[in-house]
Amino acid sequence: MSYQALYRVWRPKQFDEIVGQQVITQTLKNALITDQISHAYLFNGPRGTGKTSTAKILAKAVNCEYSKDGEPCNECSTCVAINNGSLNDVIEIDAASNNGVEEIRNIRDKAKYAPTEAKYKVYIIDEVHMLSIGAFNALLKTLEEPPAHVIFILATTEPHKIPATIISRVQRFDFKRIKAKDILEQMEKILAAKDFKYDDRALKVIAKSAEGGMRDALSILDQVLSYSDDQISYESALQVTGSVARDDLQNYLQAVIDDNVETGLQLVQSLLDSGKDANQFIEDLIKNCQDILLYKQDKQMISENELGLLGENFEKVAQKVTAEQVYQFVEILNEIQQQLRFTYHADVYLDILTVRLANQFKNGDVKPEPEAAVKPVESKVATQQINKLQEQINRLTSELAEFKNSASNNAVAERPGGRVPTEDAPEQPKVDLKKVFGVLKNATRSSLNEYQGQWNDLMQLLTVTQRALMHVSKPVAASDSGIVVAFDYSFLYQKAGTDTGLMDALENGMDQIFGKVPDIIFVAKEEWPGIRKEYLANNPNLKNHNKVETKPTKEPEENKTVSKAKELFGNDIIKIEDN
Incomplete structure (x- = not known):
């Protein structure tokens, strides 16, 4: 059999195998155990977080003959057929290529018929936000009053594009990005099963590069496995992901902080010569600046988030810069990143970036100083600014009062009788x-x-x-x-x-x-x-x-009714109105 990608081989077959979505999987299992199955579900979340896999497991679980604790057995004929994609009662549809009204009408017409092999007929519509307005309208009535034997599972990465009338008729589950720690554990499990040697740092780089997507992580791991000869090394992971080593990033920041422009330019040239992408380099620098800010607030949290991949010189660099300097770094990095979109000469802009970052310290725009020395100066400057602003407010208030008096006098002189509307008595808007x-x-x-x-x-x-x-x-x-x-x-x-x-x-x-x-x-x-x-x-x-x-003949009846009402309820609470 031909080679299969890791994300296909290791696709979850039970709810417990889905990584990082425990709340959703437990909710679905409880619904299956208590037989509280909804007629329609909406699975929303970033790519590679398990939406389609969960939909397939749910389709198996509702149709499995021997399900236990909400989990499918994966051994009965129904489960095997669904795993192989050969069960006619579980229909997968890609809305990106089947987004017309006719396709949805076809689904609506066929949904009326009972399933041929399974207990429920399950429609899994992926990327449902791609449906046209007409297609959504065709689907609406079926979602509102579906046959008892039909379950719809809609999956999307952009729920804001789905009409509210559709969302209100489904149970919505929001899949979150998977934590890097959970991705790392899953990759370690896979490599242990394949008996493949690896560098811990390499897997951490892959886990961080996946940005919360399990499928992305396994795709990158597939590439690294092909790139490596006998084991997964840190260098091979950096090459495949295009990331820059943390030590290189910190050496670069150390150079610009020390106003060592020559070293900074050499590092940039070396990274470009080794095939690193300029945009990725700036992305990594921005991420490193974020890590520095978080490190100043909570050292333990940043160490856990980055899986310990902070680099040898990280703490040294973090102590040399202030938060204000990091803010300025990020502003310059964002500006250069925008300019890179419109040029083929990335090296020029990275050289400019190096000089600008170094000048932030050389020109003394924001000088790193001990906190004890900064606070009195900041306090003194703040007091001076407050006094200056107060003087400006007083002057403007006085000028405004003079202007109002002048305008009022002019208006009195120009209007007959000398009357003008004031702020206390504003003119009322006119009714049509x-x-x-x-x-x-x-x-x-x-x-x-x-x-x-x-x-x-x-x-x-x-x-x-x-x-x-x-x-x-x-x-x-x-x-x-x-x-x-x-x-x-x-x-x-x-x-x-x-x-x-x-x-x-x-x-x-x-x-x-x-x-x-x-x-x-x-x-x-x-x-x-x-x-x-x-x-x-x-x-x-x-x-x-x-x-x-008003007919006179009815007056005696009305008077009689009124008299009776007064007799029952009294004159004080009776109010007579003509309609």
């Missing part, structure tokens, strides 16, 4: 009376009751900020085509009227709850009685119209 009167013309009590009855439901569809703005509002008049909303405070009504995001959210909510989008007019509560009175004054025929529509 034409729109309000349009609503009042066709307003009905039934429309108002409908909006008032579901106003709280509408508020629940808004964001927390939008609800905070609308919590002092309520509908006061409504028709089929419009609604008037009164605010307790005029400044909130003014703010709401200029918030386009809020208006969009209200219109969407109206459409969702009431099935229509009426015109929404905001008014201040204190202005509403005057607006209503003005409308009635402009439409005197409303009173006559009410009198004409």
Whole structure:
């Protein structure tokens, strides 16, 4: 049989074999033990963290005839068929190349039919975020009401591209990056099984270069195994990963700190001649600067995170630089890294980098000094700056007061009567009376009751900020085509009227709850009685119209009802209104 890559040979076949995702695997096992299997799952996380492997194990576990403690047996015919990829009831789909509506409709149509061999029909859709909007819509109904014999497992590295309607219908599991320590232990286990000799430092370099991905680590290990003759050496791991040895990084930093530009340039040239990538060199320098900052805060933590690969001179270099100098180093490194993207002459920019870093110390921009000497100076400088800023604030305050007085006098002189609006009495925003009167013309009590009855439901569809703005509002008049909303405070009504995001959210909510989008007019509560009175004054025929529509024959019945109500409840709490 032809050679298989390590990540394929050592792909987990049980939940306990998945590295670094104990919370997720234990949750799934408990769900299987208690028979609380969901109809749809979403596995999200960085590449190579075990999403697809977990999906396959879950497909085996729900269909295994002899599962124990939530784990598949991997021996029955169903488990063997799934491991071989030959079971028709477990369907794997790559959404990157099958992202159209027709493909998803085909899945939806076939999902209706019962499984032929297994208990459940399982669809594993990898990179599901690549589906088109139409495909998501085609999948939505099936996810909402799937057949009892179907389970969907969606996997993605970019969950933000999946519609919220899909996410709300699945159980979501977030796979995290695997710790370098766990990756290291897995590689040691694999090499022990292969009886292959290795340098501990080489495996640590690979584990750090994998950046939390088990599959990436095994791919790099595969390359190093091919590169090495009889054992995995530290040098071979550095060559394959393109990383720079920690000692070389620290020798470089030591050179620029000591203003030894010549040595720094020689180190750069030597690294480039040995085939190191300029971008990788800068990445390693930035990572080394991060390690220095963390080392100054917690020495034990950085040693564990870096698996002890700090280098011989790390502590010596870390003690020579201050945190402020490291910040400046990182800024310069980021700037050079951006410039490297647009050049074919990386050596030129690395030479410039070396000179600039050395000049940070030579020019005395930030000189390393003992902490005891720095603190009094910093305190004195801070006091001087505070006093200077206070003087500027006082001067600006005085100038602002003079400007306001001058503007006020000019406004009084220019306006008839010498009256101007002040900050204590700001001009109120104007209400669009034409729109309000349009609503009042066709307003009905039934429309108002409908909006008032579901106003709280509408508020629940808004964001927390939008609800905070609308919590002092309520509908006061409504028709089929419009609604008037009164605010307790005029400044909130003014703010709401200029918030386009809020208006969009209200219109969407109206459409969702009431099935229509009426015109929404905001008014201040204190202005509403005057607006209503003005409308009635402009439409005197409303009173006559009410009198004409009132039938005398019904008056005795109404009076009788009112009398009975007063008899039962008393005159004080009875309020009679004309509808």
